[in-house]
Amino acid sequence: MIRSISTVTAALLLAGCATAPMSVAGGVDAAPVAAAPTSGAVQTPGIETLGIAELAAAMARGDTTSEAIVRGYLARIAQLDDAGPMLNAVIATMPDALDLARARDAERAAGQVRGPLHGIPILIKDNIEAAGPVPTTAGSLALVDNVTDRDAPMIARLKAAGAIILGKTNLSEWANIRSGKSTSGWSAVGGLTRNPHVLDRNTCGSSAGSGAAMAAGLAAGTIGTETDGSITCPSGVNGVVGFKPTVGLVSRTHIVPISHSQDTAGPMTGSVRDAAMMLTAMAGSDPADPATADADAHRADFAAALDDEWLAGKRIGLMTDQYGTDPAIRAVVNDAIAIFEARGAEVVRIDDSEAGTEELGDAELEVLMVELKADLNAYLATLPASVATRTLSDVIAFNAAHGDSELRYFGQELFELAQGKPGLDDAGYRAAREKSLRIAGRDGIDRLLATHKVDVLVGVTNGPAWLSDLADGDKFSGPSASALPAVAGYPHLTVPGGSAGGLPIGISFIAGKWEDAKVLSAGYAFEQARPRRITPGYLATLPPRPE
Numbered sequence: 001m002i003r004s005i006s007t008v009t010a011a012l013l014l015a016g017c018a019t020a021p022m023s024v025a026g027g028v029d030a031a032p033v034a035a036a037p038t039s040g041a042v043q044t045p046g047i048e049t050l051g052i053a054e055l056a057a058a059m060a061r062g063d064t065t066s067e068a069i070v071r072g073y074l075a076r077i078a079q080l081d082d083a084g085p086m087l088n089a090v091i092a093t094m095p096d097a098l099d100l101a102r103a104r105d106a107e108r109a110a111g112q113v114r115g116p117l118h119g120i121p122i123l124i125k126d127n128i129e130a131a132g133p134v135p136t137t138a139g140s141l142a143l144v145d146n147v148t149d150r151d152a153p154m155i156a157r158l159k160a161a162g163a164i165i166l167g168k169t170n171l172s173e174w175a176n177i178r179s180g181k182s183t184s185g186w187s188a189v190g191g192l193t194r195n196p197h198v199l200d201r202n203t204c205g206s207s208a209g210s211g212a213a214m215a216a217g218l219a220a221g222t223i224g225t226e227t228d229g230s231i232t233c234p235s236g237v238n239g240v241v242g243f244k245p246t247v248g249l250v251s252r253t254h255i256v257p258i259s260h261s262q263d264t265a266g267p268m269t270g271s272v273r274d275a276a277m278m279l280t281a282m283a284g285s286d287p288a289d290p291a292t293a294d295a296d297a298h299r300a301d302f303a304a305a306l307d308d309e310w311l312a313g314k315r316i317g318l319m320t321d322q323y324g325t326d327p328a329i330r331a332v333v334n335d336a337i338a339i340f341e342a343r344g345a346e347v348v349r350i351d352d353s354e355a356g357t358e359e360l361g362d363a364e365l366e367v368l369m370v371e372l373k374a375d376l377n378a379y380l381a382t383l384p385a386s387v388a389t390r391t392l393s394d395v396i397a398f399n400a401a402h403g404d405s406e407l408r409y410f411g412q413e414l415f416e417l418a419q420g421k422p423g424l425d426d427a428g429y430r431a432a433r434e435k436s437l438r439i440a441g442r443d444g445i446d447r448l449l450a451t452h453k454v455d456v457l458v459g460v461t462n463g464p465a466w467l468s469d470l471a472d473g474d475k476f477s478g479p480s481a482s483a484l485p486a487v488a489g490y491p492h493l494t495v496p497g498g499s500a501g502g503l504p505i506g507i508s509f510i511a512g513k514w515e516d517a518k519v520l521s522a523g524y525a526f527e528q529a530r531p532r533r534i535t536p537g538y539l540a541t542l543p544p545r546p547e
Helices: 007-014 052-061 066-082 097-109 153-160 208-216 232-238 272-282 327-342 360-380 392-401 413-419 427-451 483-488 516-529
Strands: 090-093 121-125 164-169 221-226 241-244 264-269 315-319 346-350 456-460 492-500 503-510
Touching: 052 066, 052 272, 066 090, 066 097, 066 121, 066 164, 066 208, 090 208, 097 164, 121 208, 153 164, 153 272, 164 208, 208 221, 208 232, 208 264, 221 232, 221 272, 232 241, 232 492, 232 503, 241 272, 241 516, 264 272, 272 492, 272 516, 315 327, 315 427, 327 346, 327 456, 327 492, 327 503, 327 516, 360 392, 360 413, 360 427, 360 483, 392 413, 427 456, 427 483, 456 516, 492 516, 503 516
Parallel strands: 121 164, 121 221, 315 346, 315 456
Antiparallel strands: 090 164, 221 264, 241 264, 241 492, 456 503, 492 503
């Protein structure tokens, strides 16, 4: 099924004429959750069980083709996203996906294989530009006409490596930066994304659709973006691997921005090896993105560098005061400790990981608000004339004028706060950035690694997914490991670690700047000991967990 955003559909929605919730582009709400199967009834063993490496090997053997793989994923999108559980994870599919698959098959037949991603279909978050007729909306009706027909350099790298962009995934509108009272996974364009494990649970955000689509097996790999937690949290609560690389390893050009200090794209996949394979293609310097000046020097074949014996003889810094008292989460942590020790690592318990970070939140917010105004204005100025919103102020006015669609669940107080901020040359902003970088980097991760003489830091990525509540917004529960690596710009990997009451829990691996290969190897060795990916059950709900 080929889907793309319709100008007519958008106009009807803006006029308040939509007669029913829709799960495709233009939809406002998720359809009501119907009685769901107890587990597994909408799944059969097949394409959803195979990772990138397995699919590549199958094509190399001649057991399947890229065209067959793309058709398989399009069928799953129709089965699970458009119908059945109606996950609302995919906003649009690319109309040329099958043609590109046939072209990659023809190249393979001629002995021209571009690399391990040759013919592999990937879904990307809808704040990332890809050439073609499908717009890049960031989930906002203000950008439904944003057809730039240009590839983000990171997307161009993936295409050059043979990957096929299958479509765009839903997200928390404007990457969750519009309001502090938002519901993660909701956008005016795509509606509310559902967690494929339990449909009334949240997907976290802002890369909600990428996480849910990966968990449901709607593509071989997906891509998200993160400013603070937007790759790792949705990966954790959806039970998949997510990797936020060092800021500057992957280009941000032609990605709808929040913060040039913290933004990055990264892979969300079924395994650490798959993430490493995607990162190998994505990484590299981009003259248009100054942060990537040193990226080529740190590029590597990250998959080839993986070492399943990496944990032997290493010191693992476990952030014990980060994961709380929930017995189910502690059981996941204890299981992880047993794996580390069985693989020959020494676990060093660190109970001061929050020391000195009390002022981090206010400093980070100041940086994000100032950079949001500057960076979004710069991005919007590059868009086609068909896009009327050219500044943050224009977006605020658009939302106010179309409040029934855009502001029906939560406001835009963070947009309004950012609009009142000064420019990037403001002394207060520069001081906030210096403070936040110092607290998270030198006095945070760097200090913990050096003081405790550990190779990596480990924590719990997330608590269990909470009930989605469009009326009252997110009810984040349990721990979060995202803030320090997000603000410092350091690599952060989450790997499925187990579950709490049937809901996935991720284990985080964190290290210093440019130590991406180390983090990936640490997570890979952990994953190889006993893979913990949970097959989604598409349950309608779960009974309340005991307090």
